[in-house]
Amino acid sequence: MSSAVLTAVGLRKTYGTTPALAGADFGISAGETVAVMGPSGSGKSTLLHCLAGIVLPDAGTIMYGGRKLSALSDAERSALRRSEFGFVFQFGQLVPELTCIENVALPLRLTGHSRRAAERAAMPWLERLEVADLANKRPGEISGGQGQRVAVARALATAPRVVFADEPTGALDSLNGERVMELLTDAARATKAAVVLVTHDPRVAAYADREIVVRDGHTRSMGAAA
C-alpha cells in the first residue's frame, strides 16, 4: 500500500454501550476497489462513516492525503466530503424534489459551480451510466435500478478521489445490481477513484480488487476478491 490514499489504524467506536468498532484497520490505494464484508451489525457501515469523516472514531487514526481526519473541524470535513469524496447509499439518497440531472449536479453546485455549468458537467455522467433519457425525471418517477445509476453518476460527478458505497445494490434485483456494479467499478477505474464498497453479498464483493471482513468490530484482510 505504498500509494495509499486513505488509511485507518486502531479505530474504535461505541454507540451507547454497544461497541461498533473495536480496533479496526483499513487502507486503500488510488484506483483500488476494496469490499468491506461482514454480517449485519458487524460495524461495516460505521467503518465507512468513520473513513468518510461523517462520524469521528472514539480512538484510532485516519489519514487522508497526509492529513489526520480527526484533526479537521466539522466544516473542513464537510468541505472534504463535498470536493474529494463521493457517496452511494442503499436507498433514499436522491433528493426527491430535484430532477435526475439536478441531483447529479448537486455536489457540483455545493462546490460553487453555477447551475448551468454543474448540469453541463453532470450530463456526460448520466450518459455514461445509461440514464441520460431520465435527466428531467424526478426520483419518484424512475425505478430503483435507474435511481442507483443516477446516484452512482452523482457520486462520480465531482471526480472524487474516494467513492464510498454502502450496500449500493442492496435494494436491487441481481440483474440490475450487477449492471450498477459494472458501471460503478468501470467508471471508478477510469477516473482512478478508490472505492470503499460495503456489502454483505459475495457477488457484489467479487467486483472489488480485494476484500476485508469486519466481525465484532475488528477487520481482517481476505486478500484479492474472487
Added chain:
Amino acid sequence: MNRVRVWVRDLAMGVRIAAGGGRQGWSRTLLSAAGMGLGVALLLIAAAVPSMIDGHAQRIADRAEPWSNTLKPGVHTMVVVDANEIYRGSEVYGRLLAPDGDRPPLPPGLTRVPGPGEVVVSPALARLLASPDGKLLGLRFTDRTITGTIGDAGLTGPNELAYYEGRDSLDRYGDAIHRLDHFGIRSPATDMDPLQLTLLIVAFIILLLPVAVFVATAVRFGGEQRDRRLAALRLIGADTPTTRRIAAGESLLGALCGLVCGTGAFLLIRQLAGAFTLQGFSVFPSEIVPHPVLAALVTLAVPAAAVAVTVFAMRRIAVEPLDVVRESVGRRRLLWWRLLVPGAGLLALAPIGGTSYARVSTGVVLLLIGIVILLPWIVQVAVQPLRRGPLSWQLATRRLQLSSDTATRAVSGVTVAVAGAIALQMFFTGVQVQYIEKTGHGGAELRAESRPADYPAAKSFISAIRSTPGVRNAEAVTRAELEVDFSNASYPFVIGDCRTLQQHARFSGPCSNGDVFVPQELRDQFKAGSHLAVQAPGRTVRKRLPVTTRLIDVPDSHPGYYAVYATPTAFDLDGVNLRTTIEMRLDPTRPDTAERVATAALRLDPQASVTTLKTTEVRADFADIQRGLYVGAIGVLLVIGASLLVTLFEQLRQAKRPLSVLAAFGTRRTTLALSLLWQTAIPMVLGLALATACGVTLGSLLLKAGDQPVRIDVPGLLALTSAGAVVTLLVTAISLPTLWRLMRPEGLHTE
C-alpha cells in the same frame, strides 16, 4: 358484503395496522393526534363559549340590585351604595351595605351581612391584599376588619376583585343610595344590535376556521410513509379503493387518539382556566361546559374529517404492488373549481337584494375556505417558473414545484387567520365611529369625584387630592344641583373660592367671600334677591340669591355657560347635595400616582370614584366584542404557532433520510436552513398577499353590508401581515435545532 360493512372492515384493518406499527407507527399516530388534539381542545372551548357567556350573565343577574324608590324601610330591606373602583387597571366590585332591619336580604355568596366596619372580600381580593402588590389598595381598608370571604355564588369569576362592606348608615350618600328587599333579577335576554351580531358571527367564523384547517392538515401527518407501506397490501391483492379505506382507517386511529388528547387537553385547560384572567375576564371551570350539540358535532366531525381527507388525498397517489409508489407529478392544478367556492362567497356577500346574518356568515365562510382552496393553485403557478437562484432556493422551489400541498397546508391556517383579522380590523375601524363616545374633557389625565357631606368635607377632599405626591394642575369644582322655583329647570351650582371660580368660569374682576356670579345668559332666571330651590337629601331647601349677585361674561363654548358661581359663604350649604370633581395631570416620573389618588379619595369617601381620562371612550358592549375577539385571537395565534411547529417537525421527520444523505456529502447547514426557510417563506408571502387581497375584499363587503363607508386601515393591515410573517419565521427558527439533529449521520444507519 354491503358497502357499510366493507367500509367498517377496511377502516378497522387500517386502525389495526396503525396500532401494530411499532414505535415508529405510534410516534406518527401520536404526532397526528397531538395536532388534532390541539384543534379539538380549541373547538371544545369554542363550543363552551355559550355556557360561559350564559353563566357570566346569570351571575351578574343573581347579584343585581332591583332597587325601588317606593320601597319603605323595613325589617327585610337594606340600603346599598355602589363603591366600584379601579385598582391598577383592574376593576374592583364594591358595595356598601346598611340593613334597615333584622332580616335584610343577603347578597349571593355571603352567609351574613357584614356588620359596621366589617368587610367581606373575594378570595382574589384577599390574595391581592395579602401580597406586596396590594399594599396601596390595603390602605383603603385600614380602619375596617376583613371578616370573611365571598363564596363563588357571589362572584362573576374566580379572579374577580370584590368586597361587601357593612355600615351603620349610608344617609350621607344622598341620592346614590338604593333601597332593596332582595338581590337578583331574571337573567336578561341579551339583545344585540344587528351590527354587533354580525361582528360576533364573523369573529367566531374567523377564529375557528384556522383550527378546522389545521385539523385537516394534522390528518395527513405521516401520510407519505403510510402510502408506501400500503404498497405491501396491494401486493397481497387489495384493490385501490380498499387501500384508500385502509389508509383512512390508519388516519382514523390518529383522529380518535386526537379526540382523546383534545378532550384531555380541554379538561386540563378547563381546570387551569380559573387561574387566569384575560382582558379582565375570568371564568369558573364549572361553567366551561361545551354545548351538547356542538360537542357531539366536534366528536363526530373530527373522525369523519380524518376519513374524508385521507380518502380524498389518496386519490392523487397511485399505490402499486412491489413497494413502488409513483406519485402523479406534473399534473396541472385546475383553477375553475377552485374559483367556485370564493366566487359563491363573494356572491353571498355582495350587497344585492338585502343582507341577512345567515348570508353574511355563509359568505365569510365560503370566502375564507376559498383561500385555502386557492392557495395551492397560486403557489403552483407562482413557483413553476422559478429556475435561477442559489442551491437553497433551488431545493425549496423544486420541493414546492413537486408538491406545494405540504407547505401550503402549513401556512393556510395563518393565511385564513390574517385574512379574517384584516377583514375584522377594517370592519371594526369602520364601524367603531358609531360606538365611540366623546368624553368631553381636554388635557387632564385623571378625574376624582366625591359626594361630600358638606363644603368643609369637599375642601378636605380637594386638599387631600392636591397634596398627593405626583398630582399636577389639579382643577377642583364643587357643584350643587339647583332648581329655580319658577321653571323647574335644573342648573349646576358651582362653589369655590374666588381663585377657583375665576379660573373655572374664566372671568376677572373683584371677588370676595359671599359673592355670587351669574352668566349674562342666565340673568332672567337668576335675578338678585330671587328665591331658589336647592336639592338636599329627601327635601328641597329654599335659598335666597344675595342682592349683591353680579353678572359675568362666560364664553358660550365653556362648559360652565349655564352654571351659577358662588363663594362658600354666599349660602348656608348645610344639607345640600354636593358633588366635587377634581381633574388633574400626573407626574410621569412617579408611578402609581393614580392609585395614591384613589387611596386618598376612597379613604375620605368610599363612594368616591377615580377614573383615567381618555379623549374618547368605546361603548361598553362594543368593547366587550372587541375584547372577546382579542382573547380569541390570542388563542388562535397560539394554536396556529403550535400547529405550524408540529407541521414543520412532521415535514422534517419525513425528510430524515435525505437530510442525512445531504449532510453526508457535505451540504452546509446554512444551505439546508435557508432551503427550509424559503420553503415556508415563499408560500407564506403568497399566502399573505392573498390574505391581504381577500381580507380587504371581505372587509369592504362587510362594511357595505352594514351600510358603512369603506376605508382601509393601512397601519393595521401592515401590523397584521407582519404578525403572520413573524409567527411563521419564529416557528421556522424554532424548528432549526430539529433540522440540525436530523442532519446527524445516525440517519444513515439502516440496520
